[in-house]
Amino acid sequence: MELNTIRDAFDRVAKKQKLSTSKSLEVIDQVGQVIEQALANIQSIQGPTSPADHKSILMELKTKLNAISPNNQLEGSQKELNTNLSKYQKTIEKYFNPDISKAYRNVDYDPxxxxxxxxxxxxxxxxxxxxxxxxxxxxxxxxxxxxxxxxxxxxxxxxxxxxxxxxxxxxxxxxxxxxxxxxxxxxxxxxxxxxxxxxxxxxxxxxxxxxxxxxxxxxxxxxxxxxxxxxxxxxxxxxxxxxxxxxxxxxxxxxxxxxxxxxxxxxLGQSYKSPLSVALAAGVEGLPTLIKLANVMAVKKQEWQAMKQLPVPVDLGKEFQFHSIFVCPVSREQGSEENPPMQLPCGHVLCKQSIMKLSKSSTRTFKCPYCPHEASVAQCKQLYF
Structure with missing residues (x-):
């Protein structure tokens, strides 16, 4: 919805810009035509001429230019364009927070x-x-x-x-x-x-x-x-x-x-794409989600920077996925060293913590949540990605 609103505002500005450009060209053509006509009239006078002849032509030119009123026409179209540009800027500021200071963490790094x-x-x-x-x-x-x-x-x-x-x-x-x-x-x-x-x-x-x-x-x-x-x-x-x-x-x-x-x-032992450009592109892709998260957490008076794991997914697209990732189908949590993926004898895979909950801390066998087979913790094997 936000994107549609911004796109509509942009389309209005683009339309006004085209109209302003078209109007400007039209006025310039009109002014050019009357000036060329005045020059042609001056050049067409043959024989001895008096200053009065030239003056009458110039006075006629002035009258035609006043009738065209190029300043008023240009100012009118430009004013409409500036009004829409101002509204477009306000629309962008409304939906995009220019302050990104809350969306990053202060971390120690090696210069x-x-x-x-x-x-x-x-x-x-x-x-x-x-x-x-x-x-x-x-x-x-x-x-x-x-x-x-x-x-x-x-x-x-x-x-x-x-x-x-x-x-x-x-x-x-x-x-x-x-x-x-x-x-x-x-x-x-x-x-x-x-x-x-x-x-x-x-x-x-x-x-x-x-x-x-x-x-x-x-x-x-x-x-x-x-x-x-x-x-x-x-x-x-x-x-x-x-x-x-x-x-x-x-x-x-x-x-x-x-x-x-x-x-x-x-x-050379280097990646094809520059790590710096990849990091910046990924940051730009995930920045809107992080800003929105920071604002929501601020309203709830919670500090998101102290969290070990983000409460919302940040979808960066497949071009930014360089390693295999497993997400437990039961807990919806991403696998980690502390919570690795484990394969059941039936072939289905769950995270270790989910298996421990199903088995009541490995005290009994449990039924696979996706098929009728039963298993024990000892029968489950850790998978390495």
Whole structure:
């Protein structure tokens, strides 16, 4: 409901803005037309002219401009727009609390780790000068070791944006064993993309020579892919009709750049996405719930920051779930080291505390809440996620 109210207010502002812009353009066109007409009248006067002739034309221009009254028209439409903008701002302030100080906890943190996270983020996104400045001011010289590796990554990506695959191919060949170990065929994809580039801009012979030199060693493991590439040689000059036309899609450049970045970061022991950007995105996603919780707890005169577990779920979406999570279907509590998930002999899983309650503190057998089978605490096995 709140979102609909804000969306309606935004739509009204957007509509008024379009009307104001349209009105402004209309008034400007009207003023431009009468001015051009006055200039044309002045230029059309032939022979000797007197100041009175020019004065009469200018007086006529003044009369037409006064009739148009551009200031009044522009002020009227702008006033309506400003009124709606003011109402929109009040609507946002009503539904969104700008004070987020109650929605976070004051926790002790290691400045060294925080500096390392921030510097790594700047290196990851290519802001090397900003990262170097922070290193000098924070006194974190050991972080510089990451700089050279990320600079290499950005050099490879910049070359790929310029349609140059040589740095990427060199990196892939250098890390061939590591790529094969994780089951990646990145090197094949890079050579395939280079072969396609030669086929599109070069000659059939150049593409064939490249395949003999670089694709032949990969044939034992990727014969099907190489056979498709060889089939493309028959369609030179009419590649748009080739049955393997998906190989010529421009999306392959972007996808390969992303895959190379993933593998590069993985070999560095780094995640593909910046931990700082992920943490900020998760915070923005969960902030409305935390603010609402803080306000409700304040009304009840309770301190939510002292709680070990939040009384409400904060749904961040699957993109922020990096570990397996088990929620007990009986107690609706999330599994933890103190309350781990336990598998019953029938295969159903409950948290330990739920099992203890059902068994009256392990003194007797109990019936599974989801099937007719009975079990004892001794028969239950702890699961590890």
């Amino acid at each position: 060294h780790i925080l500096n390392h996270i921030i510097v790594s983020h700047f290196y990851r996104v290519g802001l090397f000068d900003v990262a170097d400045c922070l290193i000098n001011e924070a006194g974190e010289p050991e972080v510089v070791s990451i700089k050279l590796r990320f600079r290499e990554l950005h050099r490879i990506l910049e070359a790929m944006r310029a349609r140059d695959l040589k740095p990427a191919l060199y990196w892939a060949s250098t890390n061939r064993e590591s790529l094969n170990h994780v089951g990646s065929n990145l090197e094949l994809k890079l050579h395939r993309l280079q072969f396609v580039e030669i086929l599109q801009s070069g000659t059939q012979g150049d593409a064939l020579n490249y395949a003999r030199t670089h694709l032949s060693p990969l044939a034992p493991l990727h014969m099907d892919e190489i056979q498709k590439l060889m089939g493309c040689l028959l369609w030179v000059g009419k590649l748009d009709k080739c049955p393997y036309s998906e190989l010529f899609s421009e999306n392959h450049w972007e996808k390969l750049a992303e895959e190379l970045t993933r593998q590069f970061c993985s070999f």
